Amino acid sequence: QKEVEQNSGPLSVPEGAIASLNCTYSDRVSQSFFWYRQYSGKSPELIMSIYSNGDKEDGRFTAQLNKASQYVSLLIRDSQPSDSATYLCAVKSNFGNEKLTFGTGTRLTIIP
Amino acid sequence: DTGVSQDPRHKITKRGQNVTFRCDPISEHNRLYWYRQTLGQGPEFLTYFQNEAQLEKSRLLSDRFSAERPKGSFSTLEIQRTEQGDSAMYLCASSHRLGSGELFFGEGSRLTVL
Numbered sequence: 095q096k097e098v099e100q101n102s103g104p105l106s107v108p109e110g111a112i113a114s115l116n117c118t119y120s121d122r123v124s125q126s127f128f129w130y131r132q133y134s135g136k137s138p139e140l141i142m143s144i145y146s147n148g149d150k151e152d153g154r155f156t157a158q159l160n161k162a163s164q165y166v167s168l169l170i171r172d173s174q175p176s177d178s179a180t181y182l183c184a185v186k187s188n189f190g191n192e193k194l195t196f197g198t199g200t201r202l203t204i205i206p
Numbered sequence: 207d208t209g210v211s212q213d214p215r216h217k218i219t220k221r222g223q224n225v226t227f228r229c230d231p232i233s234e235h236n237r238l239y240w241y242r243q244t245l246g247q248g249p250e251f252l253t254y255f256q257n258e259a260q261l262e263k264s265r266l267l268s269d270r271f272s273a274e275r276p277k278g279s280f281s282t283l284e285i286q287r288t289e290q291g292d293s294a295m296y297l298c299a300s301s302h303r304l305g306s307g308e309l310f311f312g313e314g315s316r317l318t319v320l
Contacts, residue, residue, distance in 0.1 A: 098248075102246070126306075126307045128307050128308070136313070137297055137311035137312060137313050137314050138249065138297075138309075138311050139311065140309065140310075143306075143308060182248050182249070184248075184307065186307040191262055192237070192239070192254045192256075192261070192262055192307075193251045193254070193262060193264070194239075194249075194251060194307050194309065195251070196248030196249050196250070197248050198246065198247055198248050199247075199248055
């Protein structure tokens with residue numbers, strides 16, 4: 095079982111709709127969770143972090159965390175063509191290490 | 207712009223040669239990370255420095271790989287006796303908050319081993 099699992103996609107969503115991206119993780123001691131966006135040929139950039147169960151909203155983005163189910167998701171409202179990218183889920187244990195473990199990413203395409 | 211910079215951006219080498227990549231982090235960041243990314247995969251952790259101390263190394267970092275951060279500023283990643291399996295994007299990232307996981311990545315150094 096991979097430590098961080100994501101559906102690789104591609105996920106196609108019409109412009110203006112809600113894009114829903116999902117991620118599951120295997121290590122129960124994981125404490126910090128991140129969503130990075132990576133445009134084709136570019137490096138990852140952080141868009142959301144979440145540390146507690148529940149929802150965290152930032153503009154059009156909402157991160158959701160359920161530690162009991164070991165599940166984290168990212169919702170993008172009012173999707174725009176500029177949201178087309180690969181979205182990487184990353185998890186971190188707070189217990190003595192700085193390593194981020196990334197999933198393989200979900201490729202999202204917003205259809206105009 | 208004072209983001210993370212990496213050099214060279216592209217390197218093509220023959221199998222068996224040594225290569226070295228350099229990373230200059232954001233100036234106020236004392237934490238520096240190296241990751242490797244291959245096509246269709248997420249970044250894989252290689253190593254982490256806090257100031258000049260190398261505090262974590264992945265099992266992926268074989269004895270052919272060595273990283274340094276001699277003065278706690280820039281860092282180098284050297285790969286000796288390169289193999290075709292070393293072909294990847296080598297990403298450097300920096301951070302200013304311990305334990306945050308909020309990394310700022312450079313544009314990467316793409317290595318192609320022929």
